[in-house]
Amino acid sequence: MKKRVTPGFVIGVFFCSLFAILCVLPLIYMVLMSFTQATTLKLHFSQINLLDFYNYWFALTKRGFAEGFKNSIIVVIGSCLLVDIVSAMAAYGFEKKPLPGKEKLFQVYLATMMVPGQVVLISMFVLVNRVGMSNTYSALILPMVGAFGIFLMRQFMQAVPNELIEAAEIDGSGEVRTFVTIVLPLVQPALITLTVFTFTGAWNNFLWPLIIMTRSNMYTLILNMSMLSGRNDTNYGLVMAGATLTFIFPFVLYIFLQKQFVEGIALGGVKG
Amino acid sequence: MTRQKKQAIYGAVYILPSFLLMAFFTFIPIFMTMYFSFTKYNLGQPAAWIGLENYEKLISNSYLHQALLNTVHYVAVTVPLQTILSLVIAAFLSSRLRNRLGDLIRSMLFIPVVASLVASASVWNVIYETNGGILNQLLEAVGIPGFNWLGRKSTALNCVAAVAVWKNVGYFLVIFYAGIMNISTDVNEAALVDGATPLQRFWYITLPILKPITYMVVTLGIIWSFQVFDLVYKMTAGGPGRSTYTVAYLIYSYAFKDRRIGYAAALAVCLLIVILIIHGLQNLVFNDKDDDEPRKSRRLLV
Numbered sequence: 145m146k147k148r149v150t151p152g153f154v155i156g157v158f159f160c161s162l163f164a165i166l167c168v169l170p171l172i173y174m175v176l177m178s179f180t181q182a183t184t185l186k187l188h189f190s191q192i193n194l195l196d197f198y199n200y201w202f203a204l205t206k207r208g209f210a211e212g213f214k215n216s217i218i219v220v221i222g223s224c225l226l227v228d229i230v231s232a233m234a235a236y237g238f239e240k241k242p243l244p245g246k247e248k249l250f251q252v253y254l255a256t257m258m259v260p261g262q263v264v265l266i267s268m269f270v271l272v273n274r275v276g277m278s279n280t281y282s283a284l285i286l287p288m289v290g291a292f293g294i295f296l297m298r299q300f301m302q303a304v305p306n307e308l309i310e311a312a313e314i315d316g317s318g319e320v321r322t323f324v325t326i327v328l329p330l331v332q333p334a335l336i337t338l339t340v341f342t343f344t345g346a347w348n349n350f351l352w353p354l355i356i357m358t359r360s361n362m363y364t365l366i367l368n369m370s371m372l373s374g375r376n377d378t379n380y381g382l383v384m385a386g387a388t389l390t391f392i393f394p395f396v397l398y399i400f401l402q403k404q405f406v407e408g409i410a411l412g413g414v415k416g
Numbered sequence: 417m418t419r420q421k422k423q424a425i426y427g428a429v430y431i432l433p434s435f436l437l438m439a440f441f442t443f444i445p446i447f448m449t450m451y452f453s454f455t456k457y458n459l460g461q462p463a464a465w466i467g468l469e470n471y472e473k474l475i476s477n478s479y480l481h482q483a484l485l486n487t488v489h490y491v492a493v494t495v496p497l498q499t500i501l502s503l504v505i506a507a508f509l510s511s512r513l514r515n516r517l518g519d520l521i522r523s524m525l526f527i528p529v530v531a532s533l534v535a536s537a538s539v540w541n542v543i544y545e546t547n548g549g550i551l552n553q554l555l556e557a558v559g560i561p562g563f564n565w566l567g568r569k570s571t572a573l574n575c576v577a578a579v580a581v582w583k584n585v586g587y588f589l590v591i592f593y594a595g596i597m598n599i600s601t602d603v604n605e606a607a608l609v610d611g612a613t614p615l616q617r618f619w620y621i622t623l624p625i626l627k628p629i630t631y632m633v634v635t636l637g638i639i640w641s642f643q644v645f646d647l648v649y650k651m652t653a654g655g656p657g658r659s660t661y662t663v664a665y666l667i668y669s670y671a672f673k674d675r676r677i678g679y680a681a682a683l684a685v686c687l688l689i690v691i692l693i694i695h696g697l698q699n700l701v702f703n704d705k706d707d708d709e710p711r712k713s714r715r716l717l718v
Contacts, residue, residue, distance in 0.1 A: 252443075262643065266445070366534050402526075405526070409591060
């Protein structure tokens with residue numbers, strides 16, 4: 145099929161390119177403005193000095209960003225490990241084991257995705273406080289396990305041939321060994337995809353850390369960043385430096401694992 | 417023990433960790449919230465059963481009326497805009513621009529998706545800033561006077577909605593693009609032989625086949641938009657006046673600022689009911705005639 149250059153084609157390319165640029169510009173603006181000493185009252189491009197890392201230094205040393213980095217990294221690593229292990233196990237159980245009533249339970253899991261976060265959050269707050277888990281990493285890590293990850297893993301688990309599992313069993317491979325050395329390597333791409341989603345989810349999580357982390361030494365990076373803006377006079381340069389610091393990690397992850405991001409989202413929408 | 421039984425027990429063991437976590441952090445809280453909604457429960461005091469009083473108070477709560485209107489307004493702006501934009505761009509890129517430029521455009525559109533809502537809100541706060549924000553600077557450069565975008569009742573909510581659209585288009589584009597790539601080329605080639613124009617092919621082939629995916633995109637969009645919190649919290653905090661109060665923001669301020677857990681729980685339950693009703697209506701709209709296509713995609717969203 146030959147492609148002709150029609151006016152419609154030109155308009156389409158122009159429109160798509162323009163929209164793509166509009167999507168990226170605010171983030172470039174963010175990085176540029178992080179190199180200014182701009183406050184609410186004086187905000188201008190002419191102040192940009194790309195050699196001036198004062199805002200970054202100030203955020204890291206004076207506004208708890210160094211500690212925030214540490215907390216966020218602990219929470220993210222913990223979440224990724226937990227979600228990967230628990231979701232893979234659950235998906236394997238749901239897809240390959242003959243447990244009566246498992247499909248009903250799976251439907252219940254999926255139904256929770258319709259429930260607005262606030263419905264869960266209010267009582268989770270009461271519950272987590274009651275058991276003395278506020279201001280702990282566990283409070284941020286444990287609730288990351290959810291229906292989406294299990295659903296995603298199950299989609300991939302379908303492709304693992306039953307014959308392979310049965311053959312391993314006949315060869316005398318124990319249950320744990322079969323799961324760890326045969327099943328997990330086969331669903332490795334799915335585990336990477338799930339890790340990518342859990343990473344950004346845990347890293348960017350805001351409302352739950354906001355209400356459950358009351359001690360500033362337990363703030364995640366996002367919380368530190370959120371505390372930068374004052375009510376009246378805001379140091380925009382500093383806020384943009386903070387925003388840039390929170391953005392770097394997910395952005396680098398996206399650059400390297402673009403395929404996994406896209407695959408995970410597409411799978412939810414297409415194969416479902 | 418039979419092999420079947422043993423396997424079933426293994427199944428239970430595999431599922432158990434997820435079940436325990438989901439129970440403690442999802443199932444039990446949902447039921448607790450339902451219970452709290454019938455109680456007067458302020459943090460620090462014991463919960464006391466008061467029946468439907470919270471719900472009765474909600475009906476006459478003028479903040480809620482405003483928040484409901486705002487939320488519906490917000491959904492009505494974001495959902496159609498982001499759905500149509502992502503669909504049209506996906507259709508164009510997949511049919512006419514399957515090259516490096518197309519890939520680059522898709523990659524660029526996705527970048528806002530990985531940014532946190534808090535960082536996005538802060539960036540757009542600076543863009544919308546009245547004195548020296550880039551938007552007003554650009555307008556002033558072409559002779560249009562600057563405007564207090566987030567400080568006016570008439571524009572604040574739409575400005576917040578624009579940020580959501582900016583952030584979501586890349587996400588839904590990925591879903592639509594994958595859906596279009598899944599359409600067999602035979603169908604399109606047959607239509608091409610019959611002399612169908614690109615627009616006709618889009619309208620009569622792509623769109624009907626994408627129906628289940630559109631259903632999912634709209635459902636996800638509605639659920640997300642109904643729960644808008646981070647953006648409102650960071651950009652306007654409900655103001656100016658009550659013009660950007662949304663239901664989710666109201667729940668947050670009742671529960672965690674005023675510490676009225678019972679009252680906030682009742683409001684949260686109302687939000688759940690509204691989302692379920694919309695979901696039901698949507699099923700009616702998308703489930704016309706005898707095709708059961710939407711059902712396929714509902715595995716993810718019930």
